[in-house]
Amino acid sequence: MLLYTVPTANGQKAQVVLEELGFDYETRSVDLVAGEHRTPEMLKLNPFGKLPFLLDEGDAVYGSMAIAFYLCEKAGKLIPESLAQRREMYQWAGMLASDLSPALAGQFMFSEIFPLDDPRAVDYFVESACRMFEVLDSHLAEREYMVGNELTVTDLLAYPSAATSAARLPESLKPWPNIQRWAAHIGSRPGVTRGMART
Ligand SMILES: N[C@@H](CCC(=O)N[C@@H](CS)C(=O)NCC(=O)O)C(=O)O
Structure with a gap:
């Protein structure tokens, strides 16, 4: 397998899932600033023109969530058995x-890439992200994992947003002690550590 990736939370999501599932894979780092993701050769492989995407025996799958679910199905792991837990998993993944x-992408874009004089756009995105983190924090108050009593794909999809993207929020993860505890636990897994370091 070959993962075309970037050093962002979306690239990291695919990387931690590949590592946790123990797949043998190579990575190719793509330079977005140089426009490498939109060359004709690249668009032939992945017409969406965005990263990450995975090539598995020549077949491409684009997007961190699709890659994660595809890999979990292929390995037969990290997706709960019961429909009730899968319902929860789909809700959180969505x-x-x-x-x-x-x-988080909007906050990053309009505070760092194309800074705006008017703070309202950034405020809107920060408030939207914080509202989602608030719900996750309450959910994790009495739990070790996001769904059920063991690691699922949901934890791996959430972790890079908490570890990488949330660091750019005004207060980082400070308002959410339960997310901090959960992130320290998930981030200490060897597969997650390897995946986060892969680009
Ligand atoms: N829904 C996609 C989002 C992918 C995405 O926004 N990728 C960014 C990098 S993190 C990208 O390729 N941006 C380049 C562009 O939009 O031109 C996912 O979850 O992977």
């Missing part, structure tokens, strides 16, 4: 992909 990650 929140991470379509609420939290876009809010």
Whole structure:
């Protein structure tokens, strides 16, 4: 397998899942600033023109969540058996992909890449991200893992947002002690440590 990746939370999500599942894979780091992700050769492999994407025996799958679920299904691991726990897993995975990650990306984009004089856009994205972290923090108050009593793909998809992207929020993870405790635990796993360091 070959993972085309970037040193961002989305790239890290794919990397920690590959490591935790024990897949043998190579990585290719793609330079977004140089536009390497939009060359004709790259778009032929991945027409979405964004990272990360995975090539598995020539077949491409784009996006951290799709890569994670594909790999878990392929390995038959990290997806709960019961429908009730899968319902929870889908809820959290959907929140991470379509609420939290876009809010964190917007905050990063308009505070660091294209800084705006008007603070309202950044405030909006910070508030959106904080609201999601607030819910996650309450959820983790009495739990070791996000879904059920063992590690699932959900923890691995959430961890890079907490470890990497949240560091750019005004108070980092300070307001959320339960997320801090959970992140210290998930981040201490050897597979997660290797995955985070892979780019
Ligand atoms: N939904 C995608 C988001 C992917 C994404 O936004 N990738 C960024 C890097 S983290 C990218 O490739 N940006 C380049 C661009 O938009 O041109 C995922 O979860 O992987």
